[in-house]
Amino acid sequence: MxxxxxxxxxxxxxxxxxxxxxxxxxxxxxxxxxxxxxxxxxxLQLQVPAIVKNDKRREPYNREKISKGINKACQKRPLTTAQINRLIDDVEMTLSQKNNTEVVAKVVGEVVMEKLYELDPVAYVRYASFYWNFNDIDGFIESLQKSIGQFTNIKEKIFINKDILSEKPSIQ
Incomplete structure (x- = not known):
């Protein structure tokens, strides 16, 4: 040196x-x-695979893009910058361990959502709300319940009651 x-x-x-x-x-x-x-x-410099977008374009992995999305989901949540950086490091480690030269963007989003769910379920719901593009709340709730069911080891952290969400708030 x-x-x-x-x-x-x-x-x-x-x-x-x-x-x-x-x-x-x-x-x-x-x-x-x-x-x-x-x-x-x-x-440690990880070899993170290139990203294959939905329209089949390929682009190099960009830590800043993931960081922006995660930071947006974690706004006003009790998470430190160190926790968020560790989450991004975990995502990169998971992607690099796949030993692929390319990975589909959907897989990246799913890895981010799984890691975010483990860290903060509310931030997970926020990330899911702009990661998935929905026109109505029923489709969003249905997809959210299905995805939560996939996380078997931490399944019971979030409970969403469709009836409570569909009720109109009372003004007093």
């Missing part, structure tokens, strides 16, 4: 610490020539 101060090619590692569940390393370094100290971060 080159010293950012004097460009000496061989610097010394003083301290190393693992970050983000072992996916990153923080290193404190020192230059033997000028005694300049600085910090470097090493992060």
């Amino acid at each position: 080159y010293c950012p101060n004097c460009q000496t090619p061989n610097t010394k590692v003083i301290d190393s610490r693992h970050l983000s569940d072992g996916l990153a390393v923080r290193r404190r370094r020192s230059c033997p020539k000028c005694d300049f100290r600085y910090t470097t971060y090493e992060k």
